[in-house]
Amino acid sequence: MTEENENLDEVLQDESQLEQLLEEAANSDEQEVVDELTPEQQIAELQDKNVRLLAEMDNVRKRAMRDASESRKYAAMPLITDLLSMTDNLQRALDAADAADSVESLKNGVDMVLQGIVQIFQKYSCQPIPTEVGQAFDMNLHEAVGMQPSEDHPANSIMMVASQGYELYDRVLRPSQVIVSSGSPQSDSDSIDAESANDPVDADEPATEE
Structure with missing residues (x-):
């Protein structure tokens, strides 16, 4: 069992050394590529990176503005959705008043609608x-x-x-x-x-x- 552990440690150590060598080689290659570029090429590469970065920032800004515009455009949707039920109740109250031909039934219907609107106000912290x-x-x-x-x-x-x-x-x-x-x-x-x-x-x- 001890021999197997020692072998395992050696394998892990070898893998670690291999990864380190690969990383050093990659860094060396990148440095060689940079060293091979002329000053004009390095400036052109930096300018290209700067252009891509500015383009990405502009896209992010446009997406943020579009999202904000959409949020403002539909901000009242939850409130209007809740008020739709109140228009239904008001129509029912008018229909009931026509059928019953009674002022009392109309009064009760309007009172029901008013209470519903007050509840909607409370839902949106309007007091x-x-x-x-x-x-x-x-x-x-x-x-x-x-x-x-x-x-x-x-x-x-x-x-x-x-x-x-x-x-x-x-x-x-x-x-x-x-x-x-x-x-x-x-x-x-x-x-x-x-x-x-x-x-x-x-x-x-x-x-x-x-």
């Missing part, structure tokens, strides 16, 4: 912006479409939600449109009276006789 009556107005989340005096709502608070806003992750897609309270009418009239009292009296105006 409604929390907006409630009485909430303080936030210019980062809300858009004031009107301002009215109110006895029931303090100044700069939301007194009516005109349209719901939505955000995608942490980015506002559309702010909630709201009507903001300017405070009680009495406060407004008091401020107007105070401004009038502070107005300077025109010296040219004649004094009022008692």
Whole structure:
């Protein structure tokens, strides 16, 4: 058994030496080829390699641009695919309303479609912006479409939600449109009276006789 191991070691050693000799011979041949080239030929070979490298880089850039264009072109496909089912449900609701001749059935159908759309929004991380009556107005989340005096709502608070806003992750897609309270009418009239009292009296105006 020991003799066989020794023979095996010798064979492996011989193979290793053979591979080393072959590698040295290959390197020697390559060096001889390079040495045989004239400076002009070496420059031409380097230029050829440079041209091939630039061409490959250009192909990679074009493929990347084409892939990016395709991604942008079909980016909305998953969302549209999900919305197609909502158009089917809306059509079914209209058909059911015609058959039943009932406003209630139409209402139920539209409500079902609305809930489905909300679920699709949630799937794509699109959430409604929390907006409630009485909430303080936030210019980062809300858009004031009107301002009215109110006895029931303090100044700069939301007194009516005109349209719901939505955000995608942490980015506002559309702010909630709201009507903001300017405070009680009495406060407004008091401020107007105070401004009038502070107005300077025109010296040219004649004094009022008692």
